[in-house]
Amino acid sequence: MKPVIALVGRPNVGKSTLFNRLTRSRDALVADLPGLTRDRHYGEGRLGERPFLVIDTGGFEPVAKEGIMHEMAKQTKQAVAEADVVIFIVDGRQGMTPHDKTITDFLRKSGRQVMLVVNKAEGMKYTSVTADFYELGMGDPYVISAAHGDGVADLVEEALDIAFAQRPSEEEEPEVAGKHIKLAIVGRPNVGKSTLINTLLGEERVIAFDMPGTTRDSIEIPFERDGRHYTLIDTAGIRRRGKVFEAIEKFSVVKTLQSISEANVVLLLLDAQQDISEQDAHIAGFILESGRALVVGVNKWDGLDRDRREAIKMDIERKLNFLSFAKFHFVSALQASGIGPMMKSVNAAYAAAMANLSTPKLTRALIEAVEHQQPRRKGSIRPKMRYAHQGGMNPPVVVIHGNALEGIDANYKRFLEKHFRETFSLVGTPLRIELRSGK
Numbered sequence: 001m002k003p004v005i006a007l008v009g010r011p012n013v014g015k016s017t018l019f020n021r022l023t024r025s026r027d028a029l030v031a032d033l034p035g036l037t038r039d040r041h042y043g044e045g046r047l048g049e050r051p052f053l054v055i056d057t058g059g060f061e062p063v064a065k066e067g068i069m070h071e072m073a074k075q076t077k078q079a080v081a082e083a084d085v086v087i088f089i090v091d092g093r094q095g096m097t098p099h100d101k102t103i104t105d106f107l108r109k110s111g112r113q114v115m116l117v118v119n120k121a122e123g124m125k126y127t128s129v130t131a132d133f134y135e136l137g138m139g140d141p142y143v144i145s146a147a148h149g150d151g152v153a154d155l156v157e158e159a160l161d162i163a164f165a166q167r168p169s170e171e172e173e174p175e176v177a178g179k180h181i182k183l184a185i186v187g188r189p190n191v192g193k194s195t196l197i198n199t200l201l202g203e204e205r206v207i208a209f210d211m212p213g214t215t216r217d218s219i220e221i222p223f224e225r226d227g228r229h230y231t232l233i234d235t236a237g238i239r240r241r242g243k244v245f246e247a248i249e250k251f252s253v254v255k256t257l258q259s260i261s262e263a264n265v266v267l268l269l270l271d272a273q274q275d276i277s278e279q280d281a282h283i284a285g286f287i288l289e290s291g292r293a294l295v296v297g298v299n300k301w302d303g304l305d306r307d308r309r310e311a312i313k314m315d316i317e318r319k320l321n322f323l324s325f326a327k328f329h330f331v332s333a334l335q336a337s338g339i340g341p342m343m344k345s346v347n348a349a350y351a352a353a354m355a356n357l358s359t360p361k362l363t364r365a366l367i368e369a370v371e372h373q374q375p376r377r378k379g380s381i382r383p384k385m386r387y388a389h390q391g392g393m394n395p396p397v398v399v400i401h402g403n404a405l406e407g408i409d410a411n412y413k414r415f416l417e418k419h420f421r422e423t424f425s426l427v428g429t430p431l432r433i434e435l436r437s438g439k
């Protein structure tokens with residue numbers, strides 16, 4: 001499915017000039033066929049390897065009740081409804097007109113993702129050619145010259161990024177992913193992983209998987225709990241620790257990494273009867289780097305006195321503070337207590353990791369964040385953030401587009417992350433922010 005870009009704007013702003021530029025290769029073919037060119041509103045374009053469709057909406061008179069203008073308005077509405085992205089063109093030489101405002105109102109109601117583009121800007125300064133149009137409330141306009149081609153490639157690239165971000169991802173197979181949460185249970189030896197697996201699966205299941213000869217590095221064990229389907233990413237080291245075999249394998253970093261990378265959600269087990277060790281912290285670090293969703297189970301909570309409970313909590317706070325995005329549960333795998341709520345957090349972490357964050361909502365959240373606190377100037381330049389789209393899942397990646405974004409510091413990035421996290425209630429998953437500067 002090719003992304004669809006609609007060109008909207010009042011007559012004479014340069015829509016057909018831009019349309020022709022975007023679809024140039026085909027234009028040559030049809031130019032010699034009189035009659036066909038006039039009616040041509042749909043064209044195919046290509047930016048590098050990325051094909052797209054362009055709709056030129058012709059003149060636009062949203063208030064017309066009848067006649068040819070009414071007909072055109074209807075077609076424009078249709079085009080807008082079908083588009084992934086609307087490029088709203090205004091005329092930088094003529095400046096703002098009341099008509100531009102009417103179109104803005106219409107586009108806003110359409111709920112589409114709109115890029116405001118000032119055309120005919122060749123040889124003009126950004127600030128003077130755009131000054132008029134801030135009144136439209138659509139943020140920093142893009143600036144192009146459709147006739148000369150300035151800024152057009154950048155514009156299309158951003159349009160395609162937005163379009164792509166709004167479509168459901170084709171690789172993710174959301175149906176399957178939605179049914180089975182891939183869960184890895186990790187932790188250093190003796191924290192209680194096998195015991196927890198026994199509790200989750202039931203003894204028989206584990207013993208069945210302990211058959212000699214089933215020594216593949218990693219095996220997927222499906223199980224069901226409270227109506228949810230999970231796939232346990234089990235490494236050989238864990239599996240053979242059942243009743244049949246004694247511990248025959250040492251802790252394996254590689255196997256831990258493998259199971260983390262194969263999982264959607266990682267359940268990190270800690271042993272409440274011992275202090276947090278370097279090995280615990282290392283495993284936690286791997287999980288953080290992997291970007292996987294995380295729930296922490298502080299196991300062996302049974303039979304601890306009050307002092308010990310306080311001590312381990314403080315120890316966790318001191319040594320694992322970088323896991324603050326995750327939920328902690330104090331459980332007993334042996335007595336099967338606290339397991340239900342912990343699995344609910346697994347489900348929630350999965351949902352957060354797989355969240356679909358629409359471009360309009362992300363962009364709105366971005367604007368809110370900037371209104372709350374602007375990034376600092378770097379020298380005389382203030383970084384300008386224009387819009388945000390989702391660049392990935394598990395972990396969610398928020399890609400922010402704009403100018404001079406290399407001036408944004410780590411503190412501000414953390415501020416943005418926190419804002420997105422709160423806005424979209426993303427608990428239990430890391431969140432990544434990527435900055436992409438235009439020219």
Ligand code: GDP
Pocket residue numbers: 010011012013014015016017018119120121122144145146147148
């Ligand atoms: P539309 O049909 O309303 O989309 O507008 P057109 O593409 O027909 O352009 C209207 C007029 O603006 C034509 O005379 C174009 O040559 C002119 N025009 C279009 N783009 C540019 C531009 O980037 N710079 C300048 N100076 N003129 C332009």
Ligand code: GDP
Pocket residue numbers: 187188189190191192193194195196238241299300301302331332333334335
């Ligand atoms: P693994 O090496 O991480 O798979 O750990 P195991 O599941 O083999 O557990 C190691 C030891 O801790 C065993 O003796 C378990 O009985 C014990 N254990 C596991 N979970 C709990 C728990 O919740 N409470 C207590 N008191 N002991 C536990």
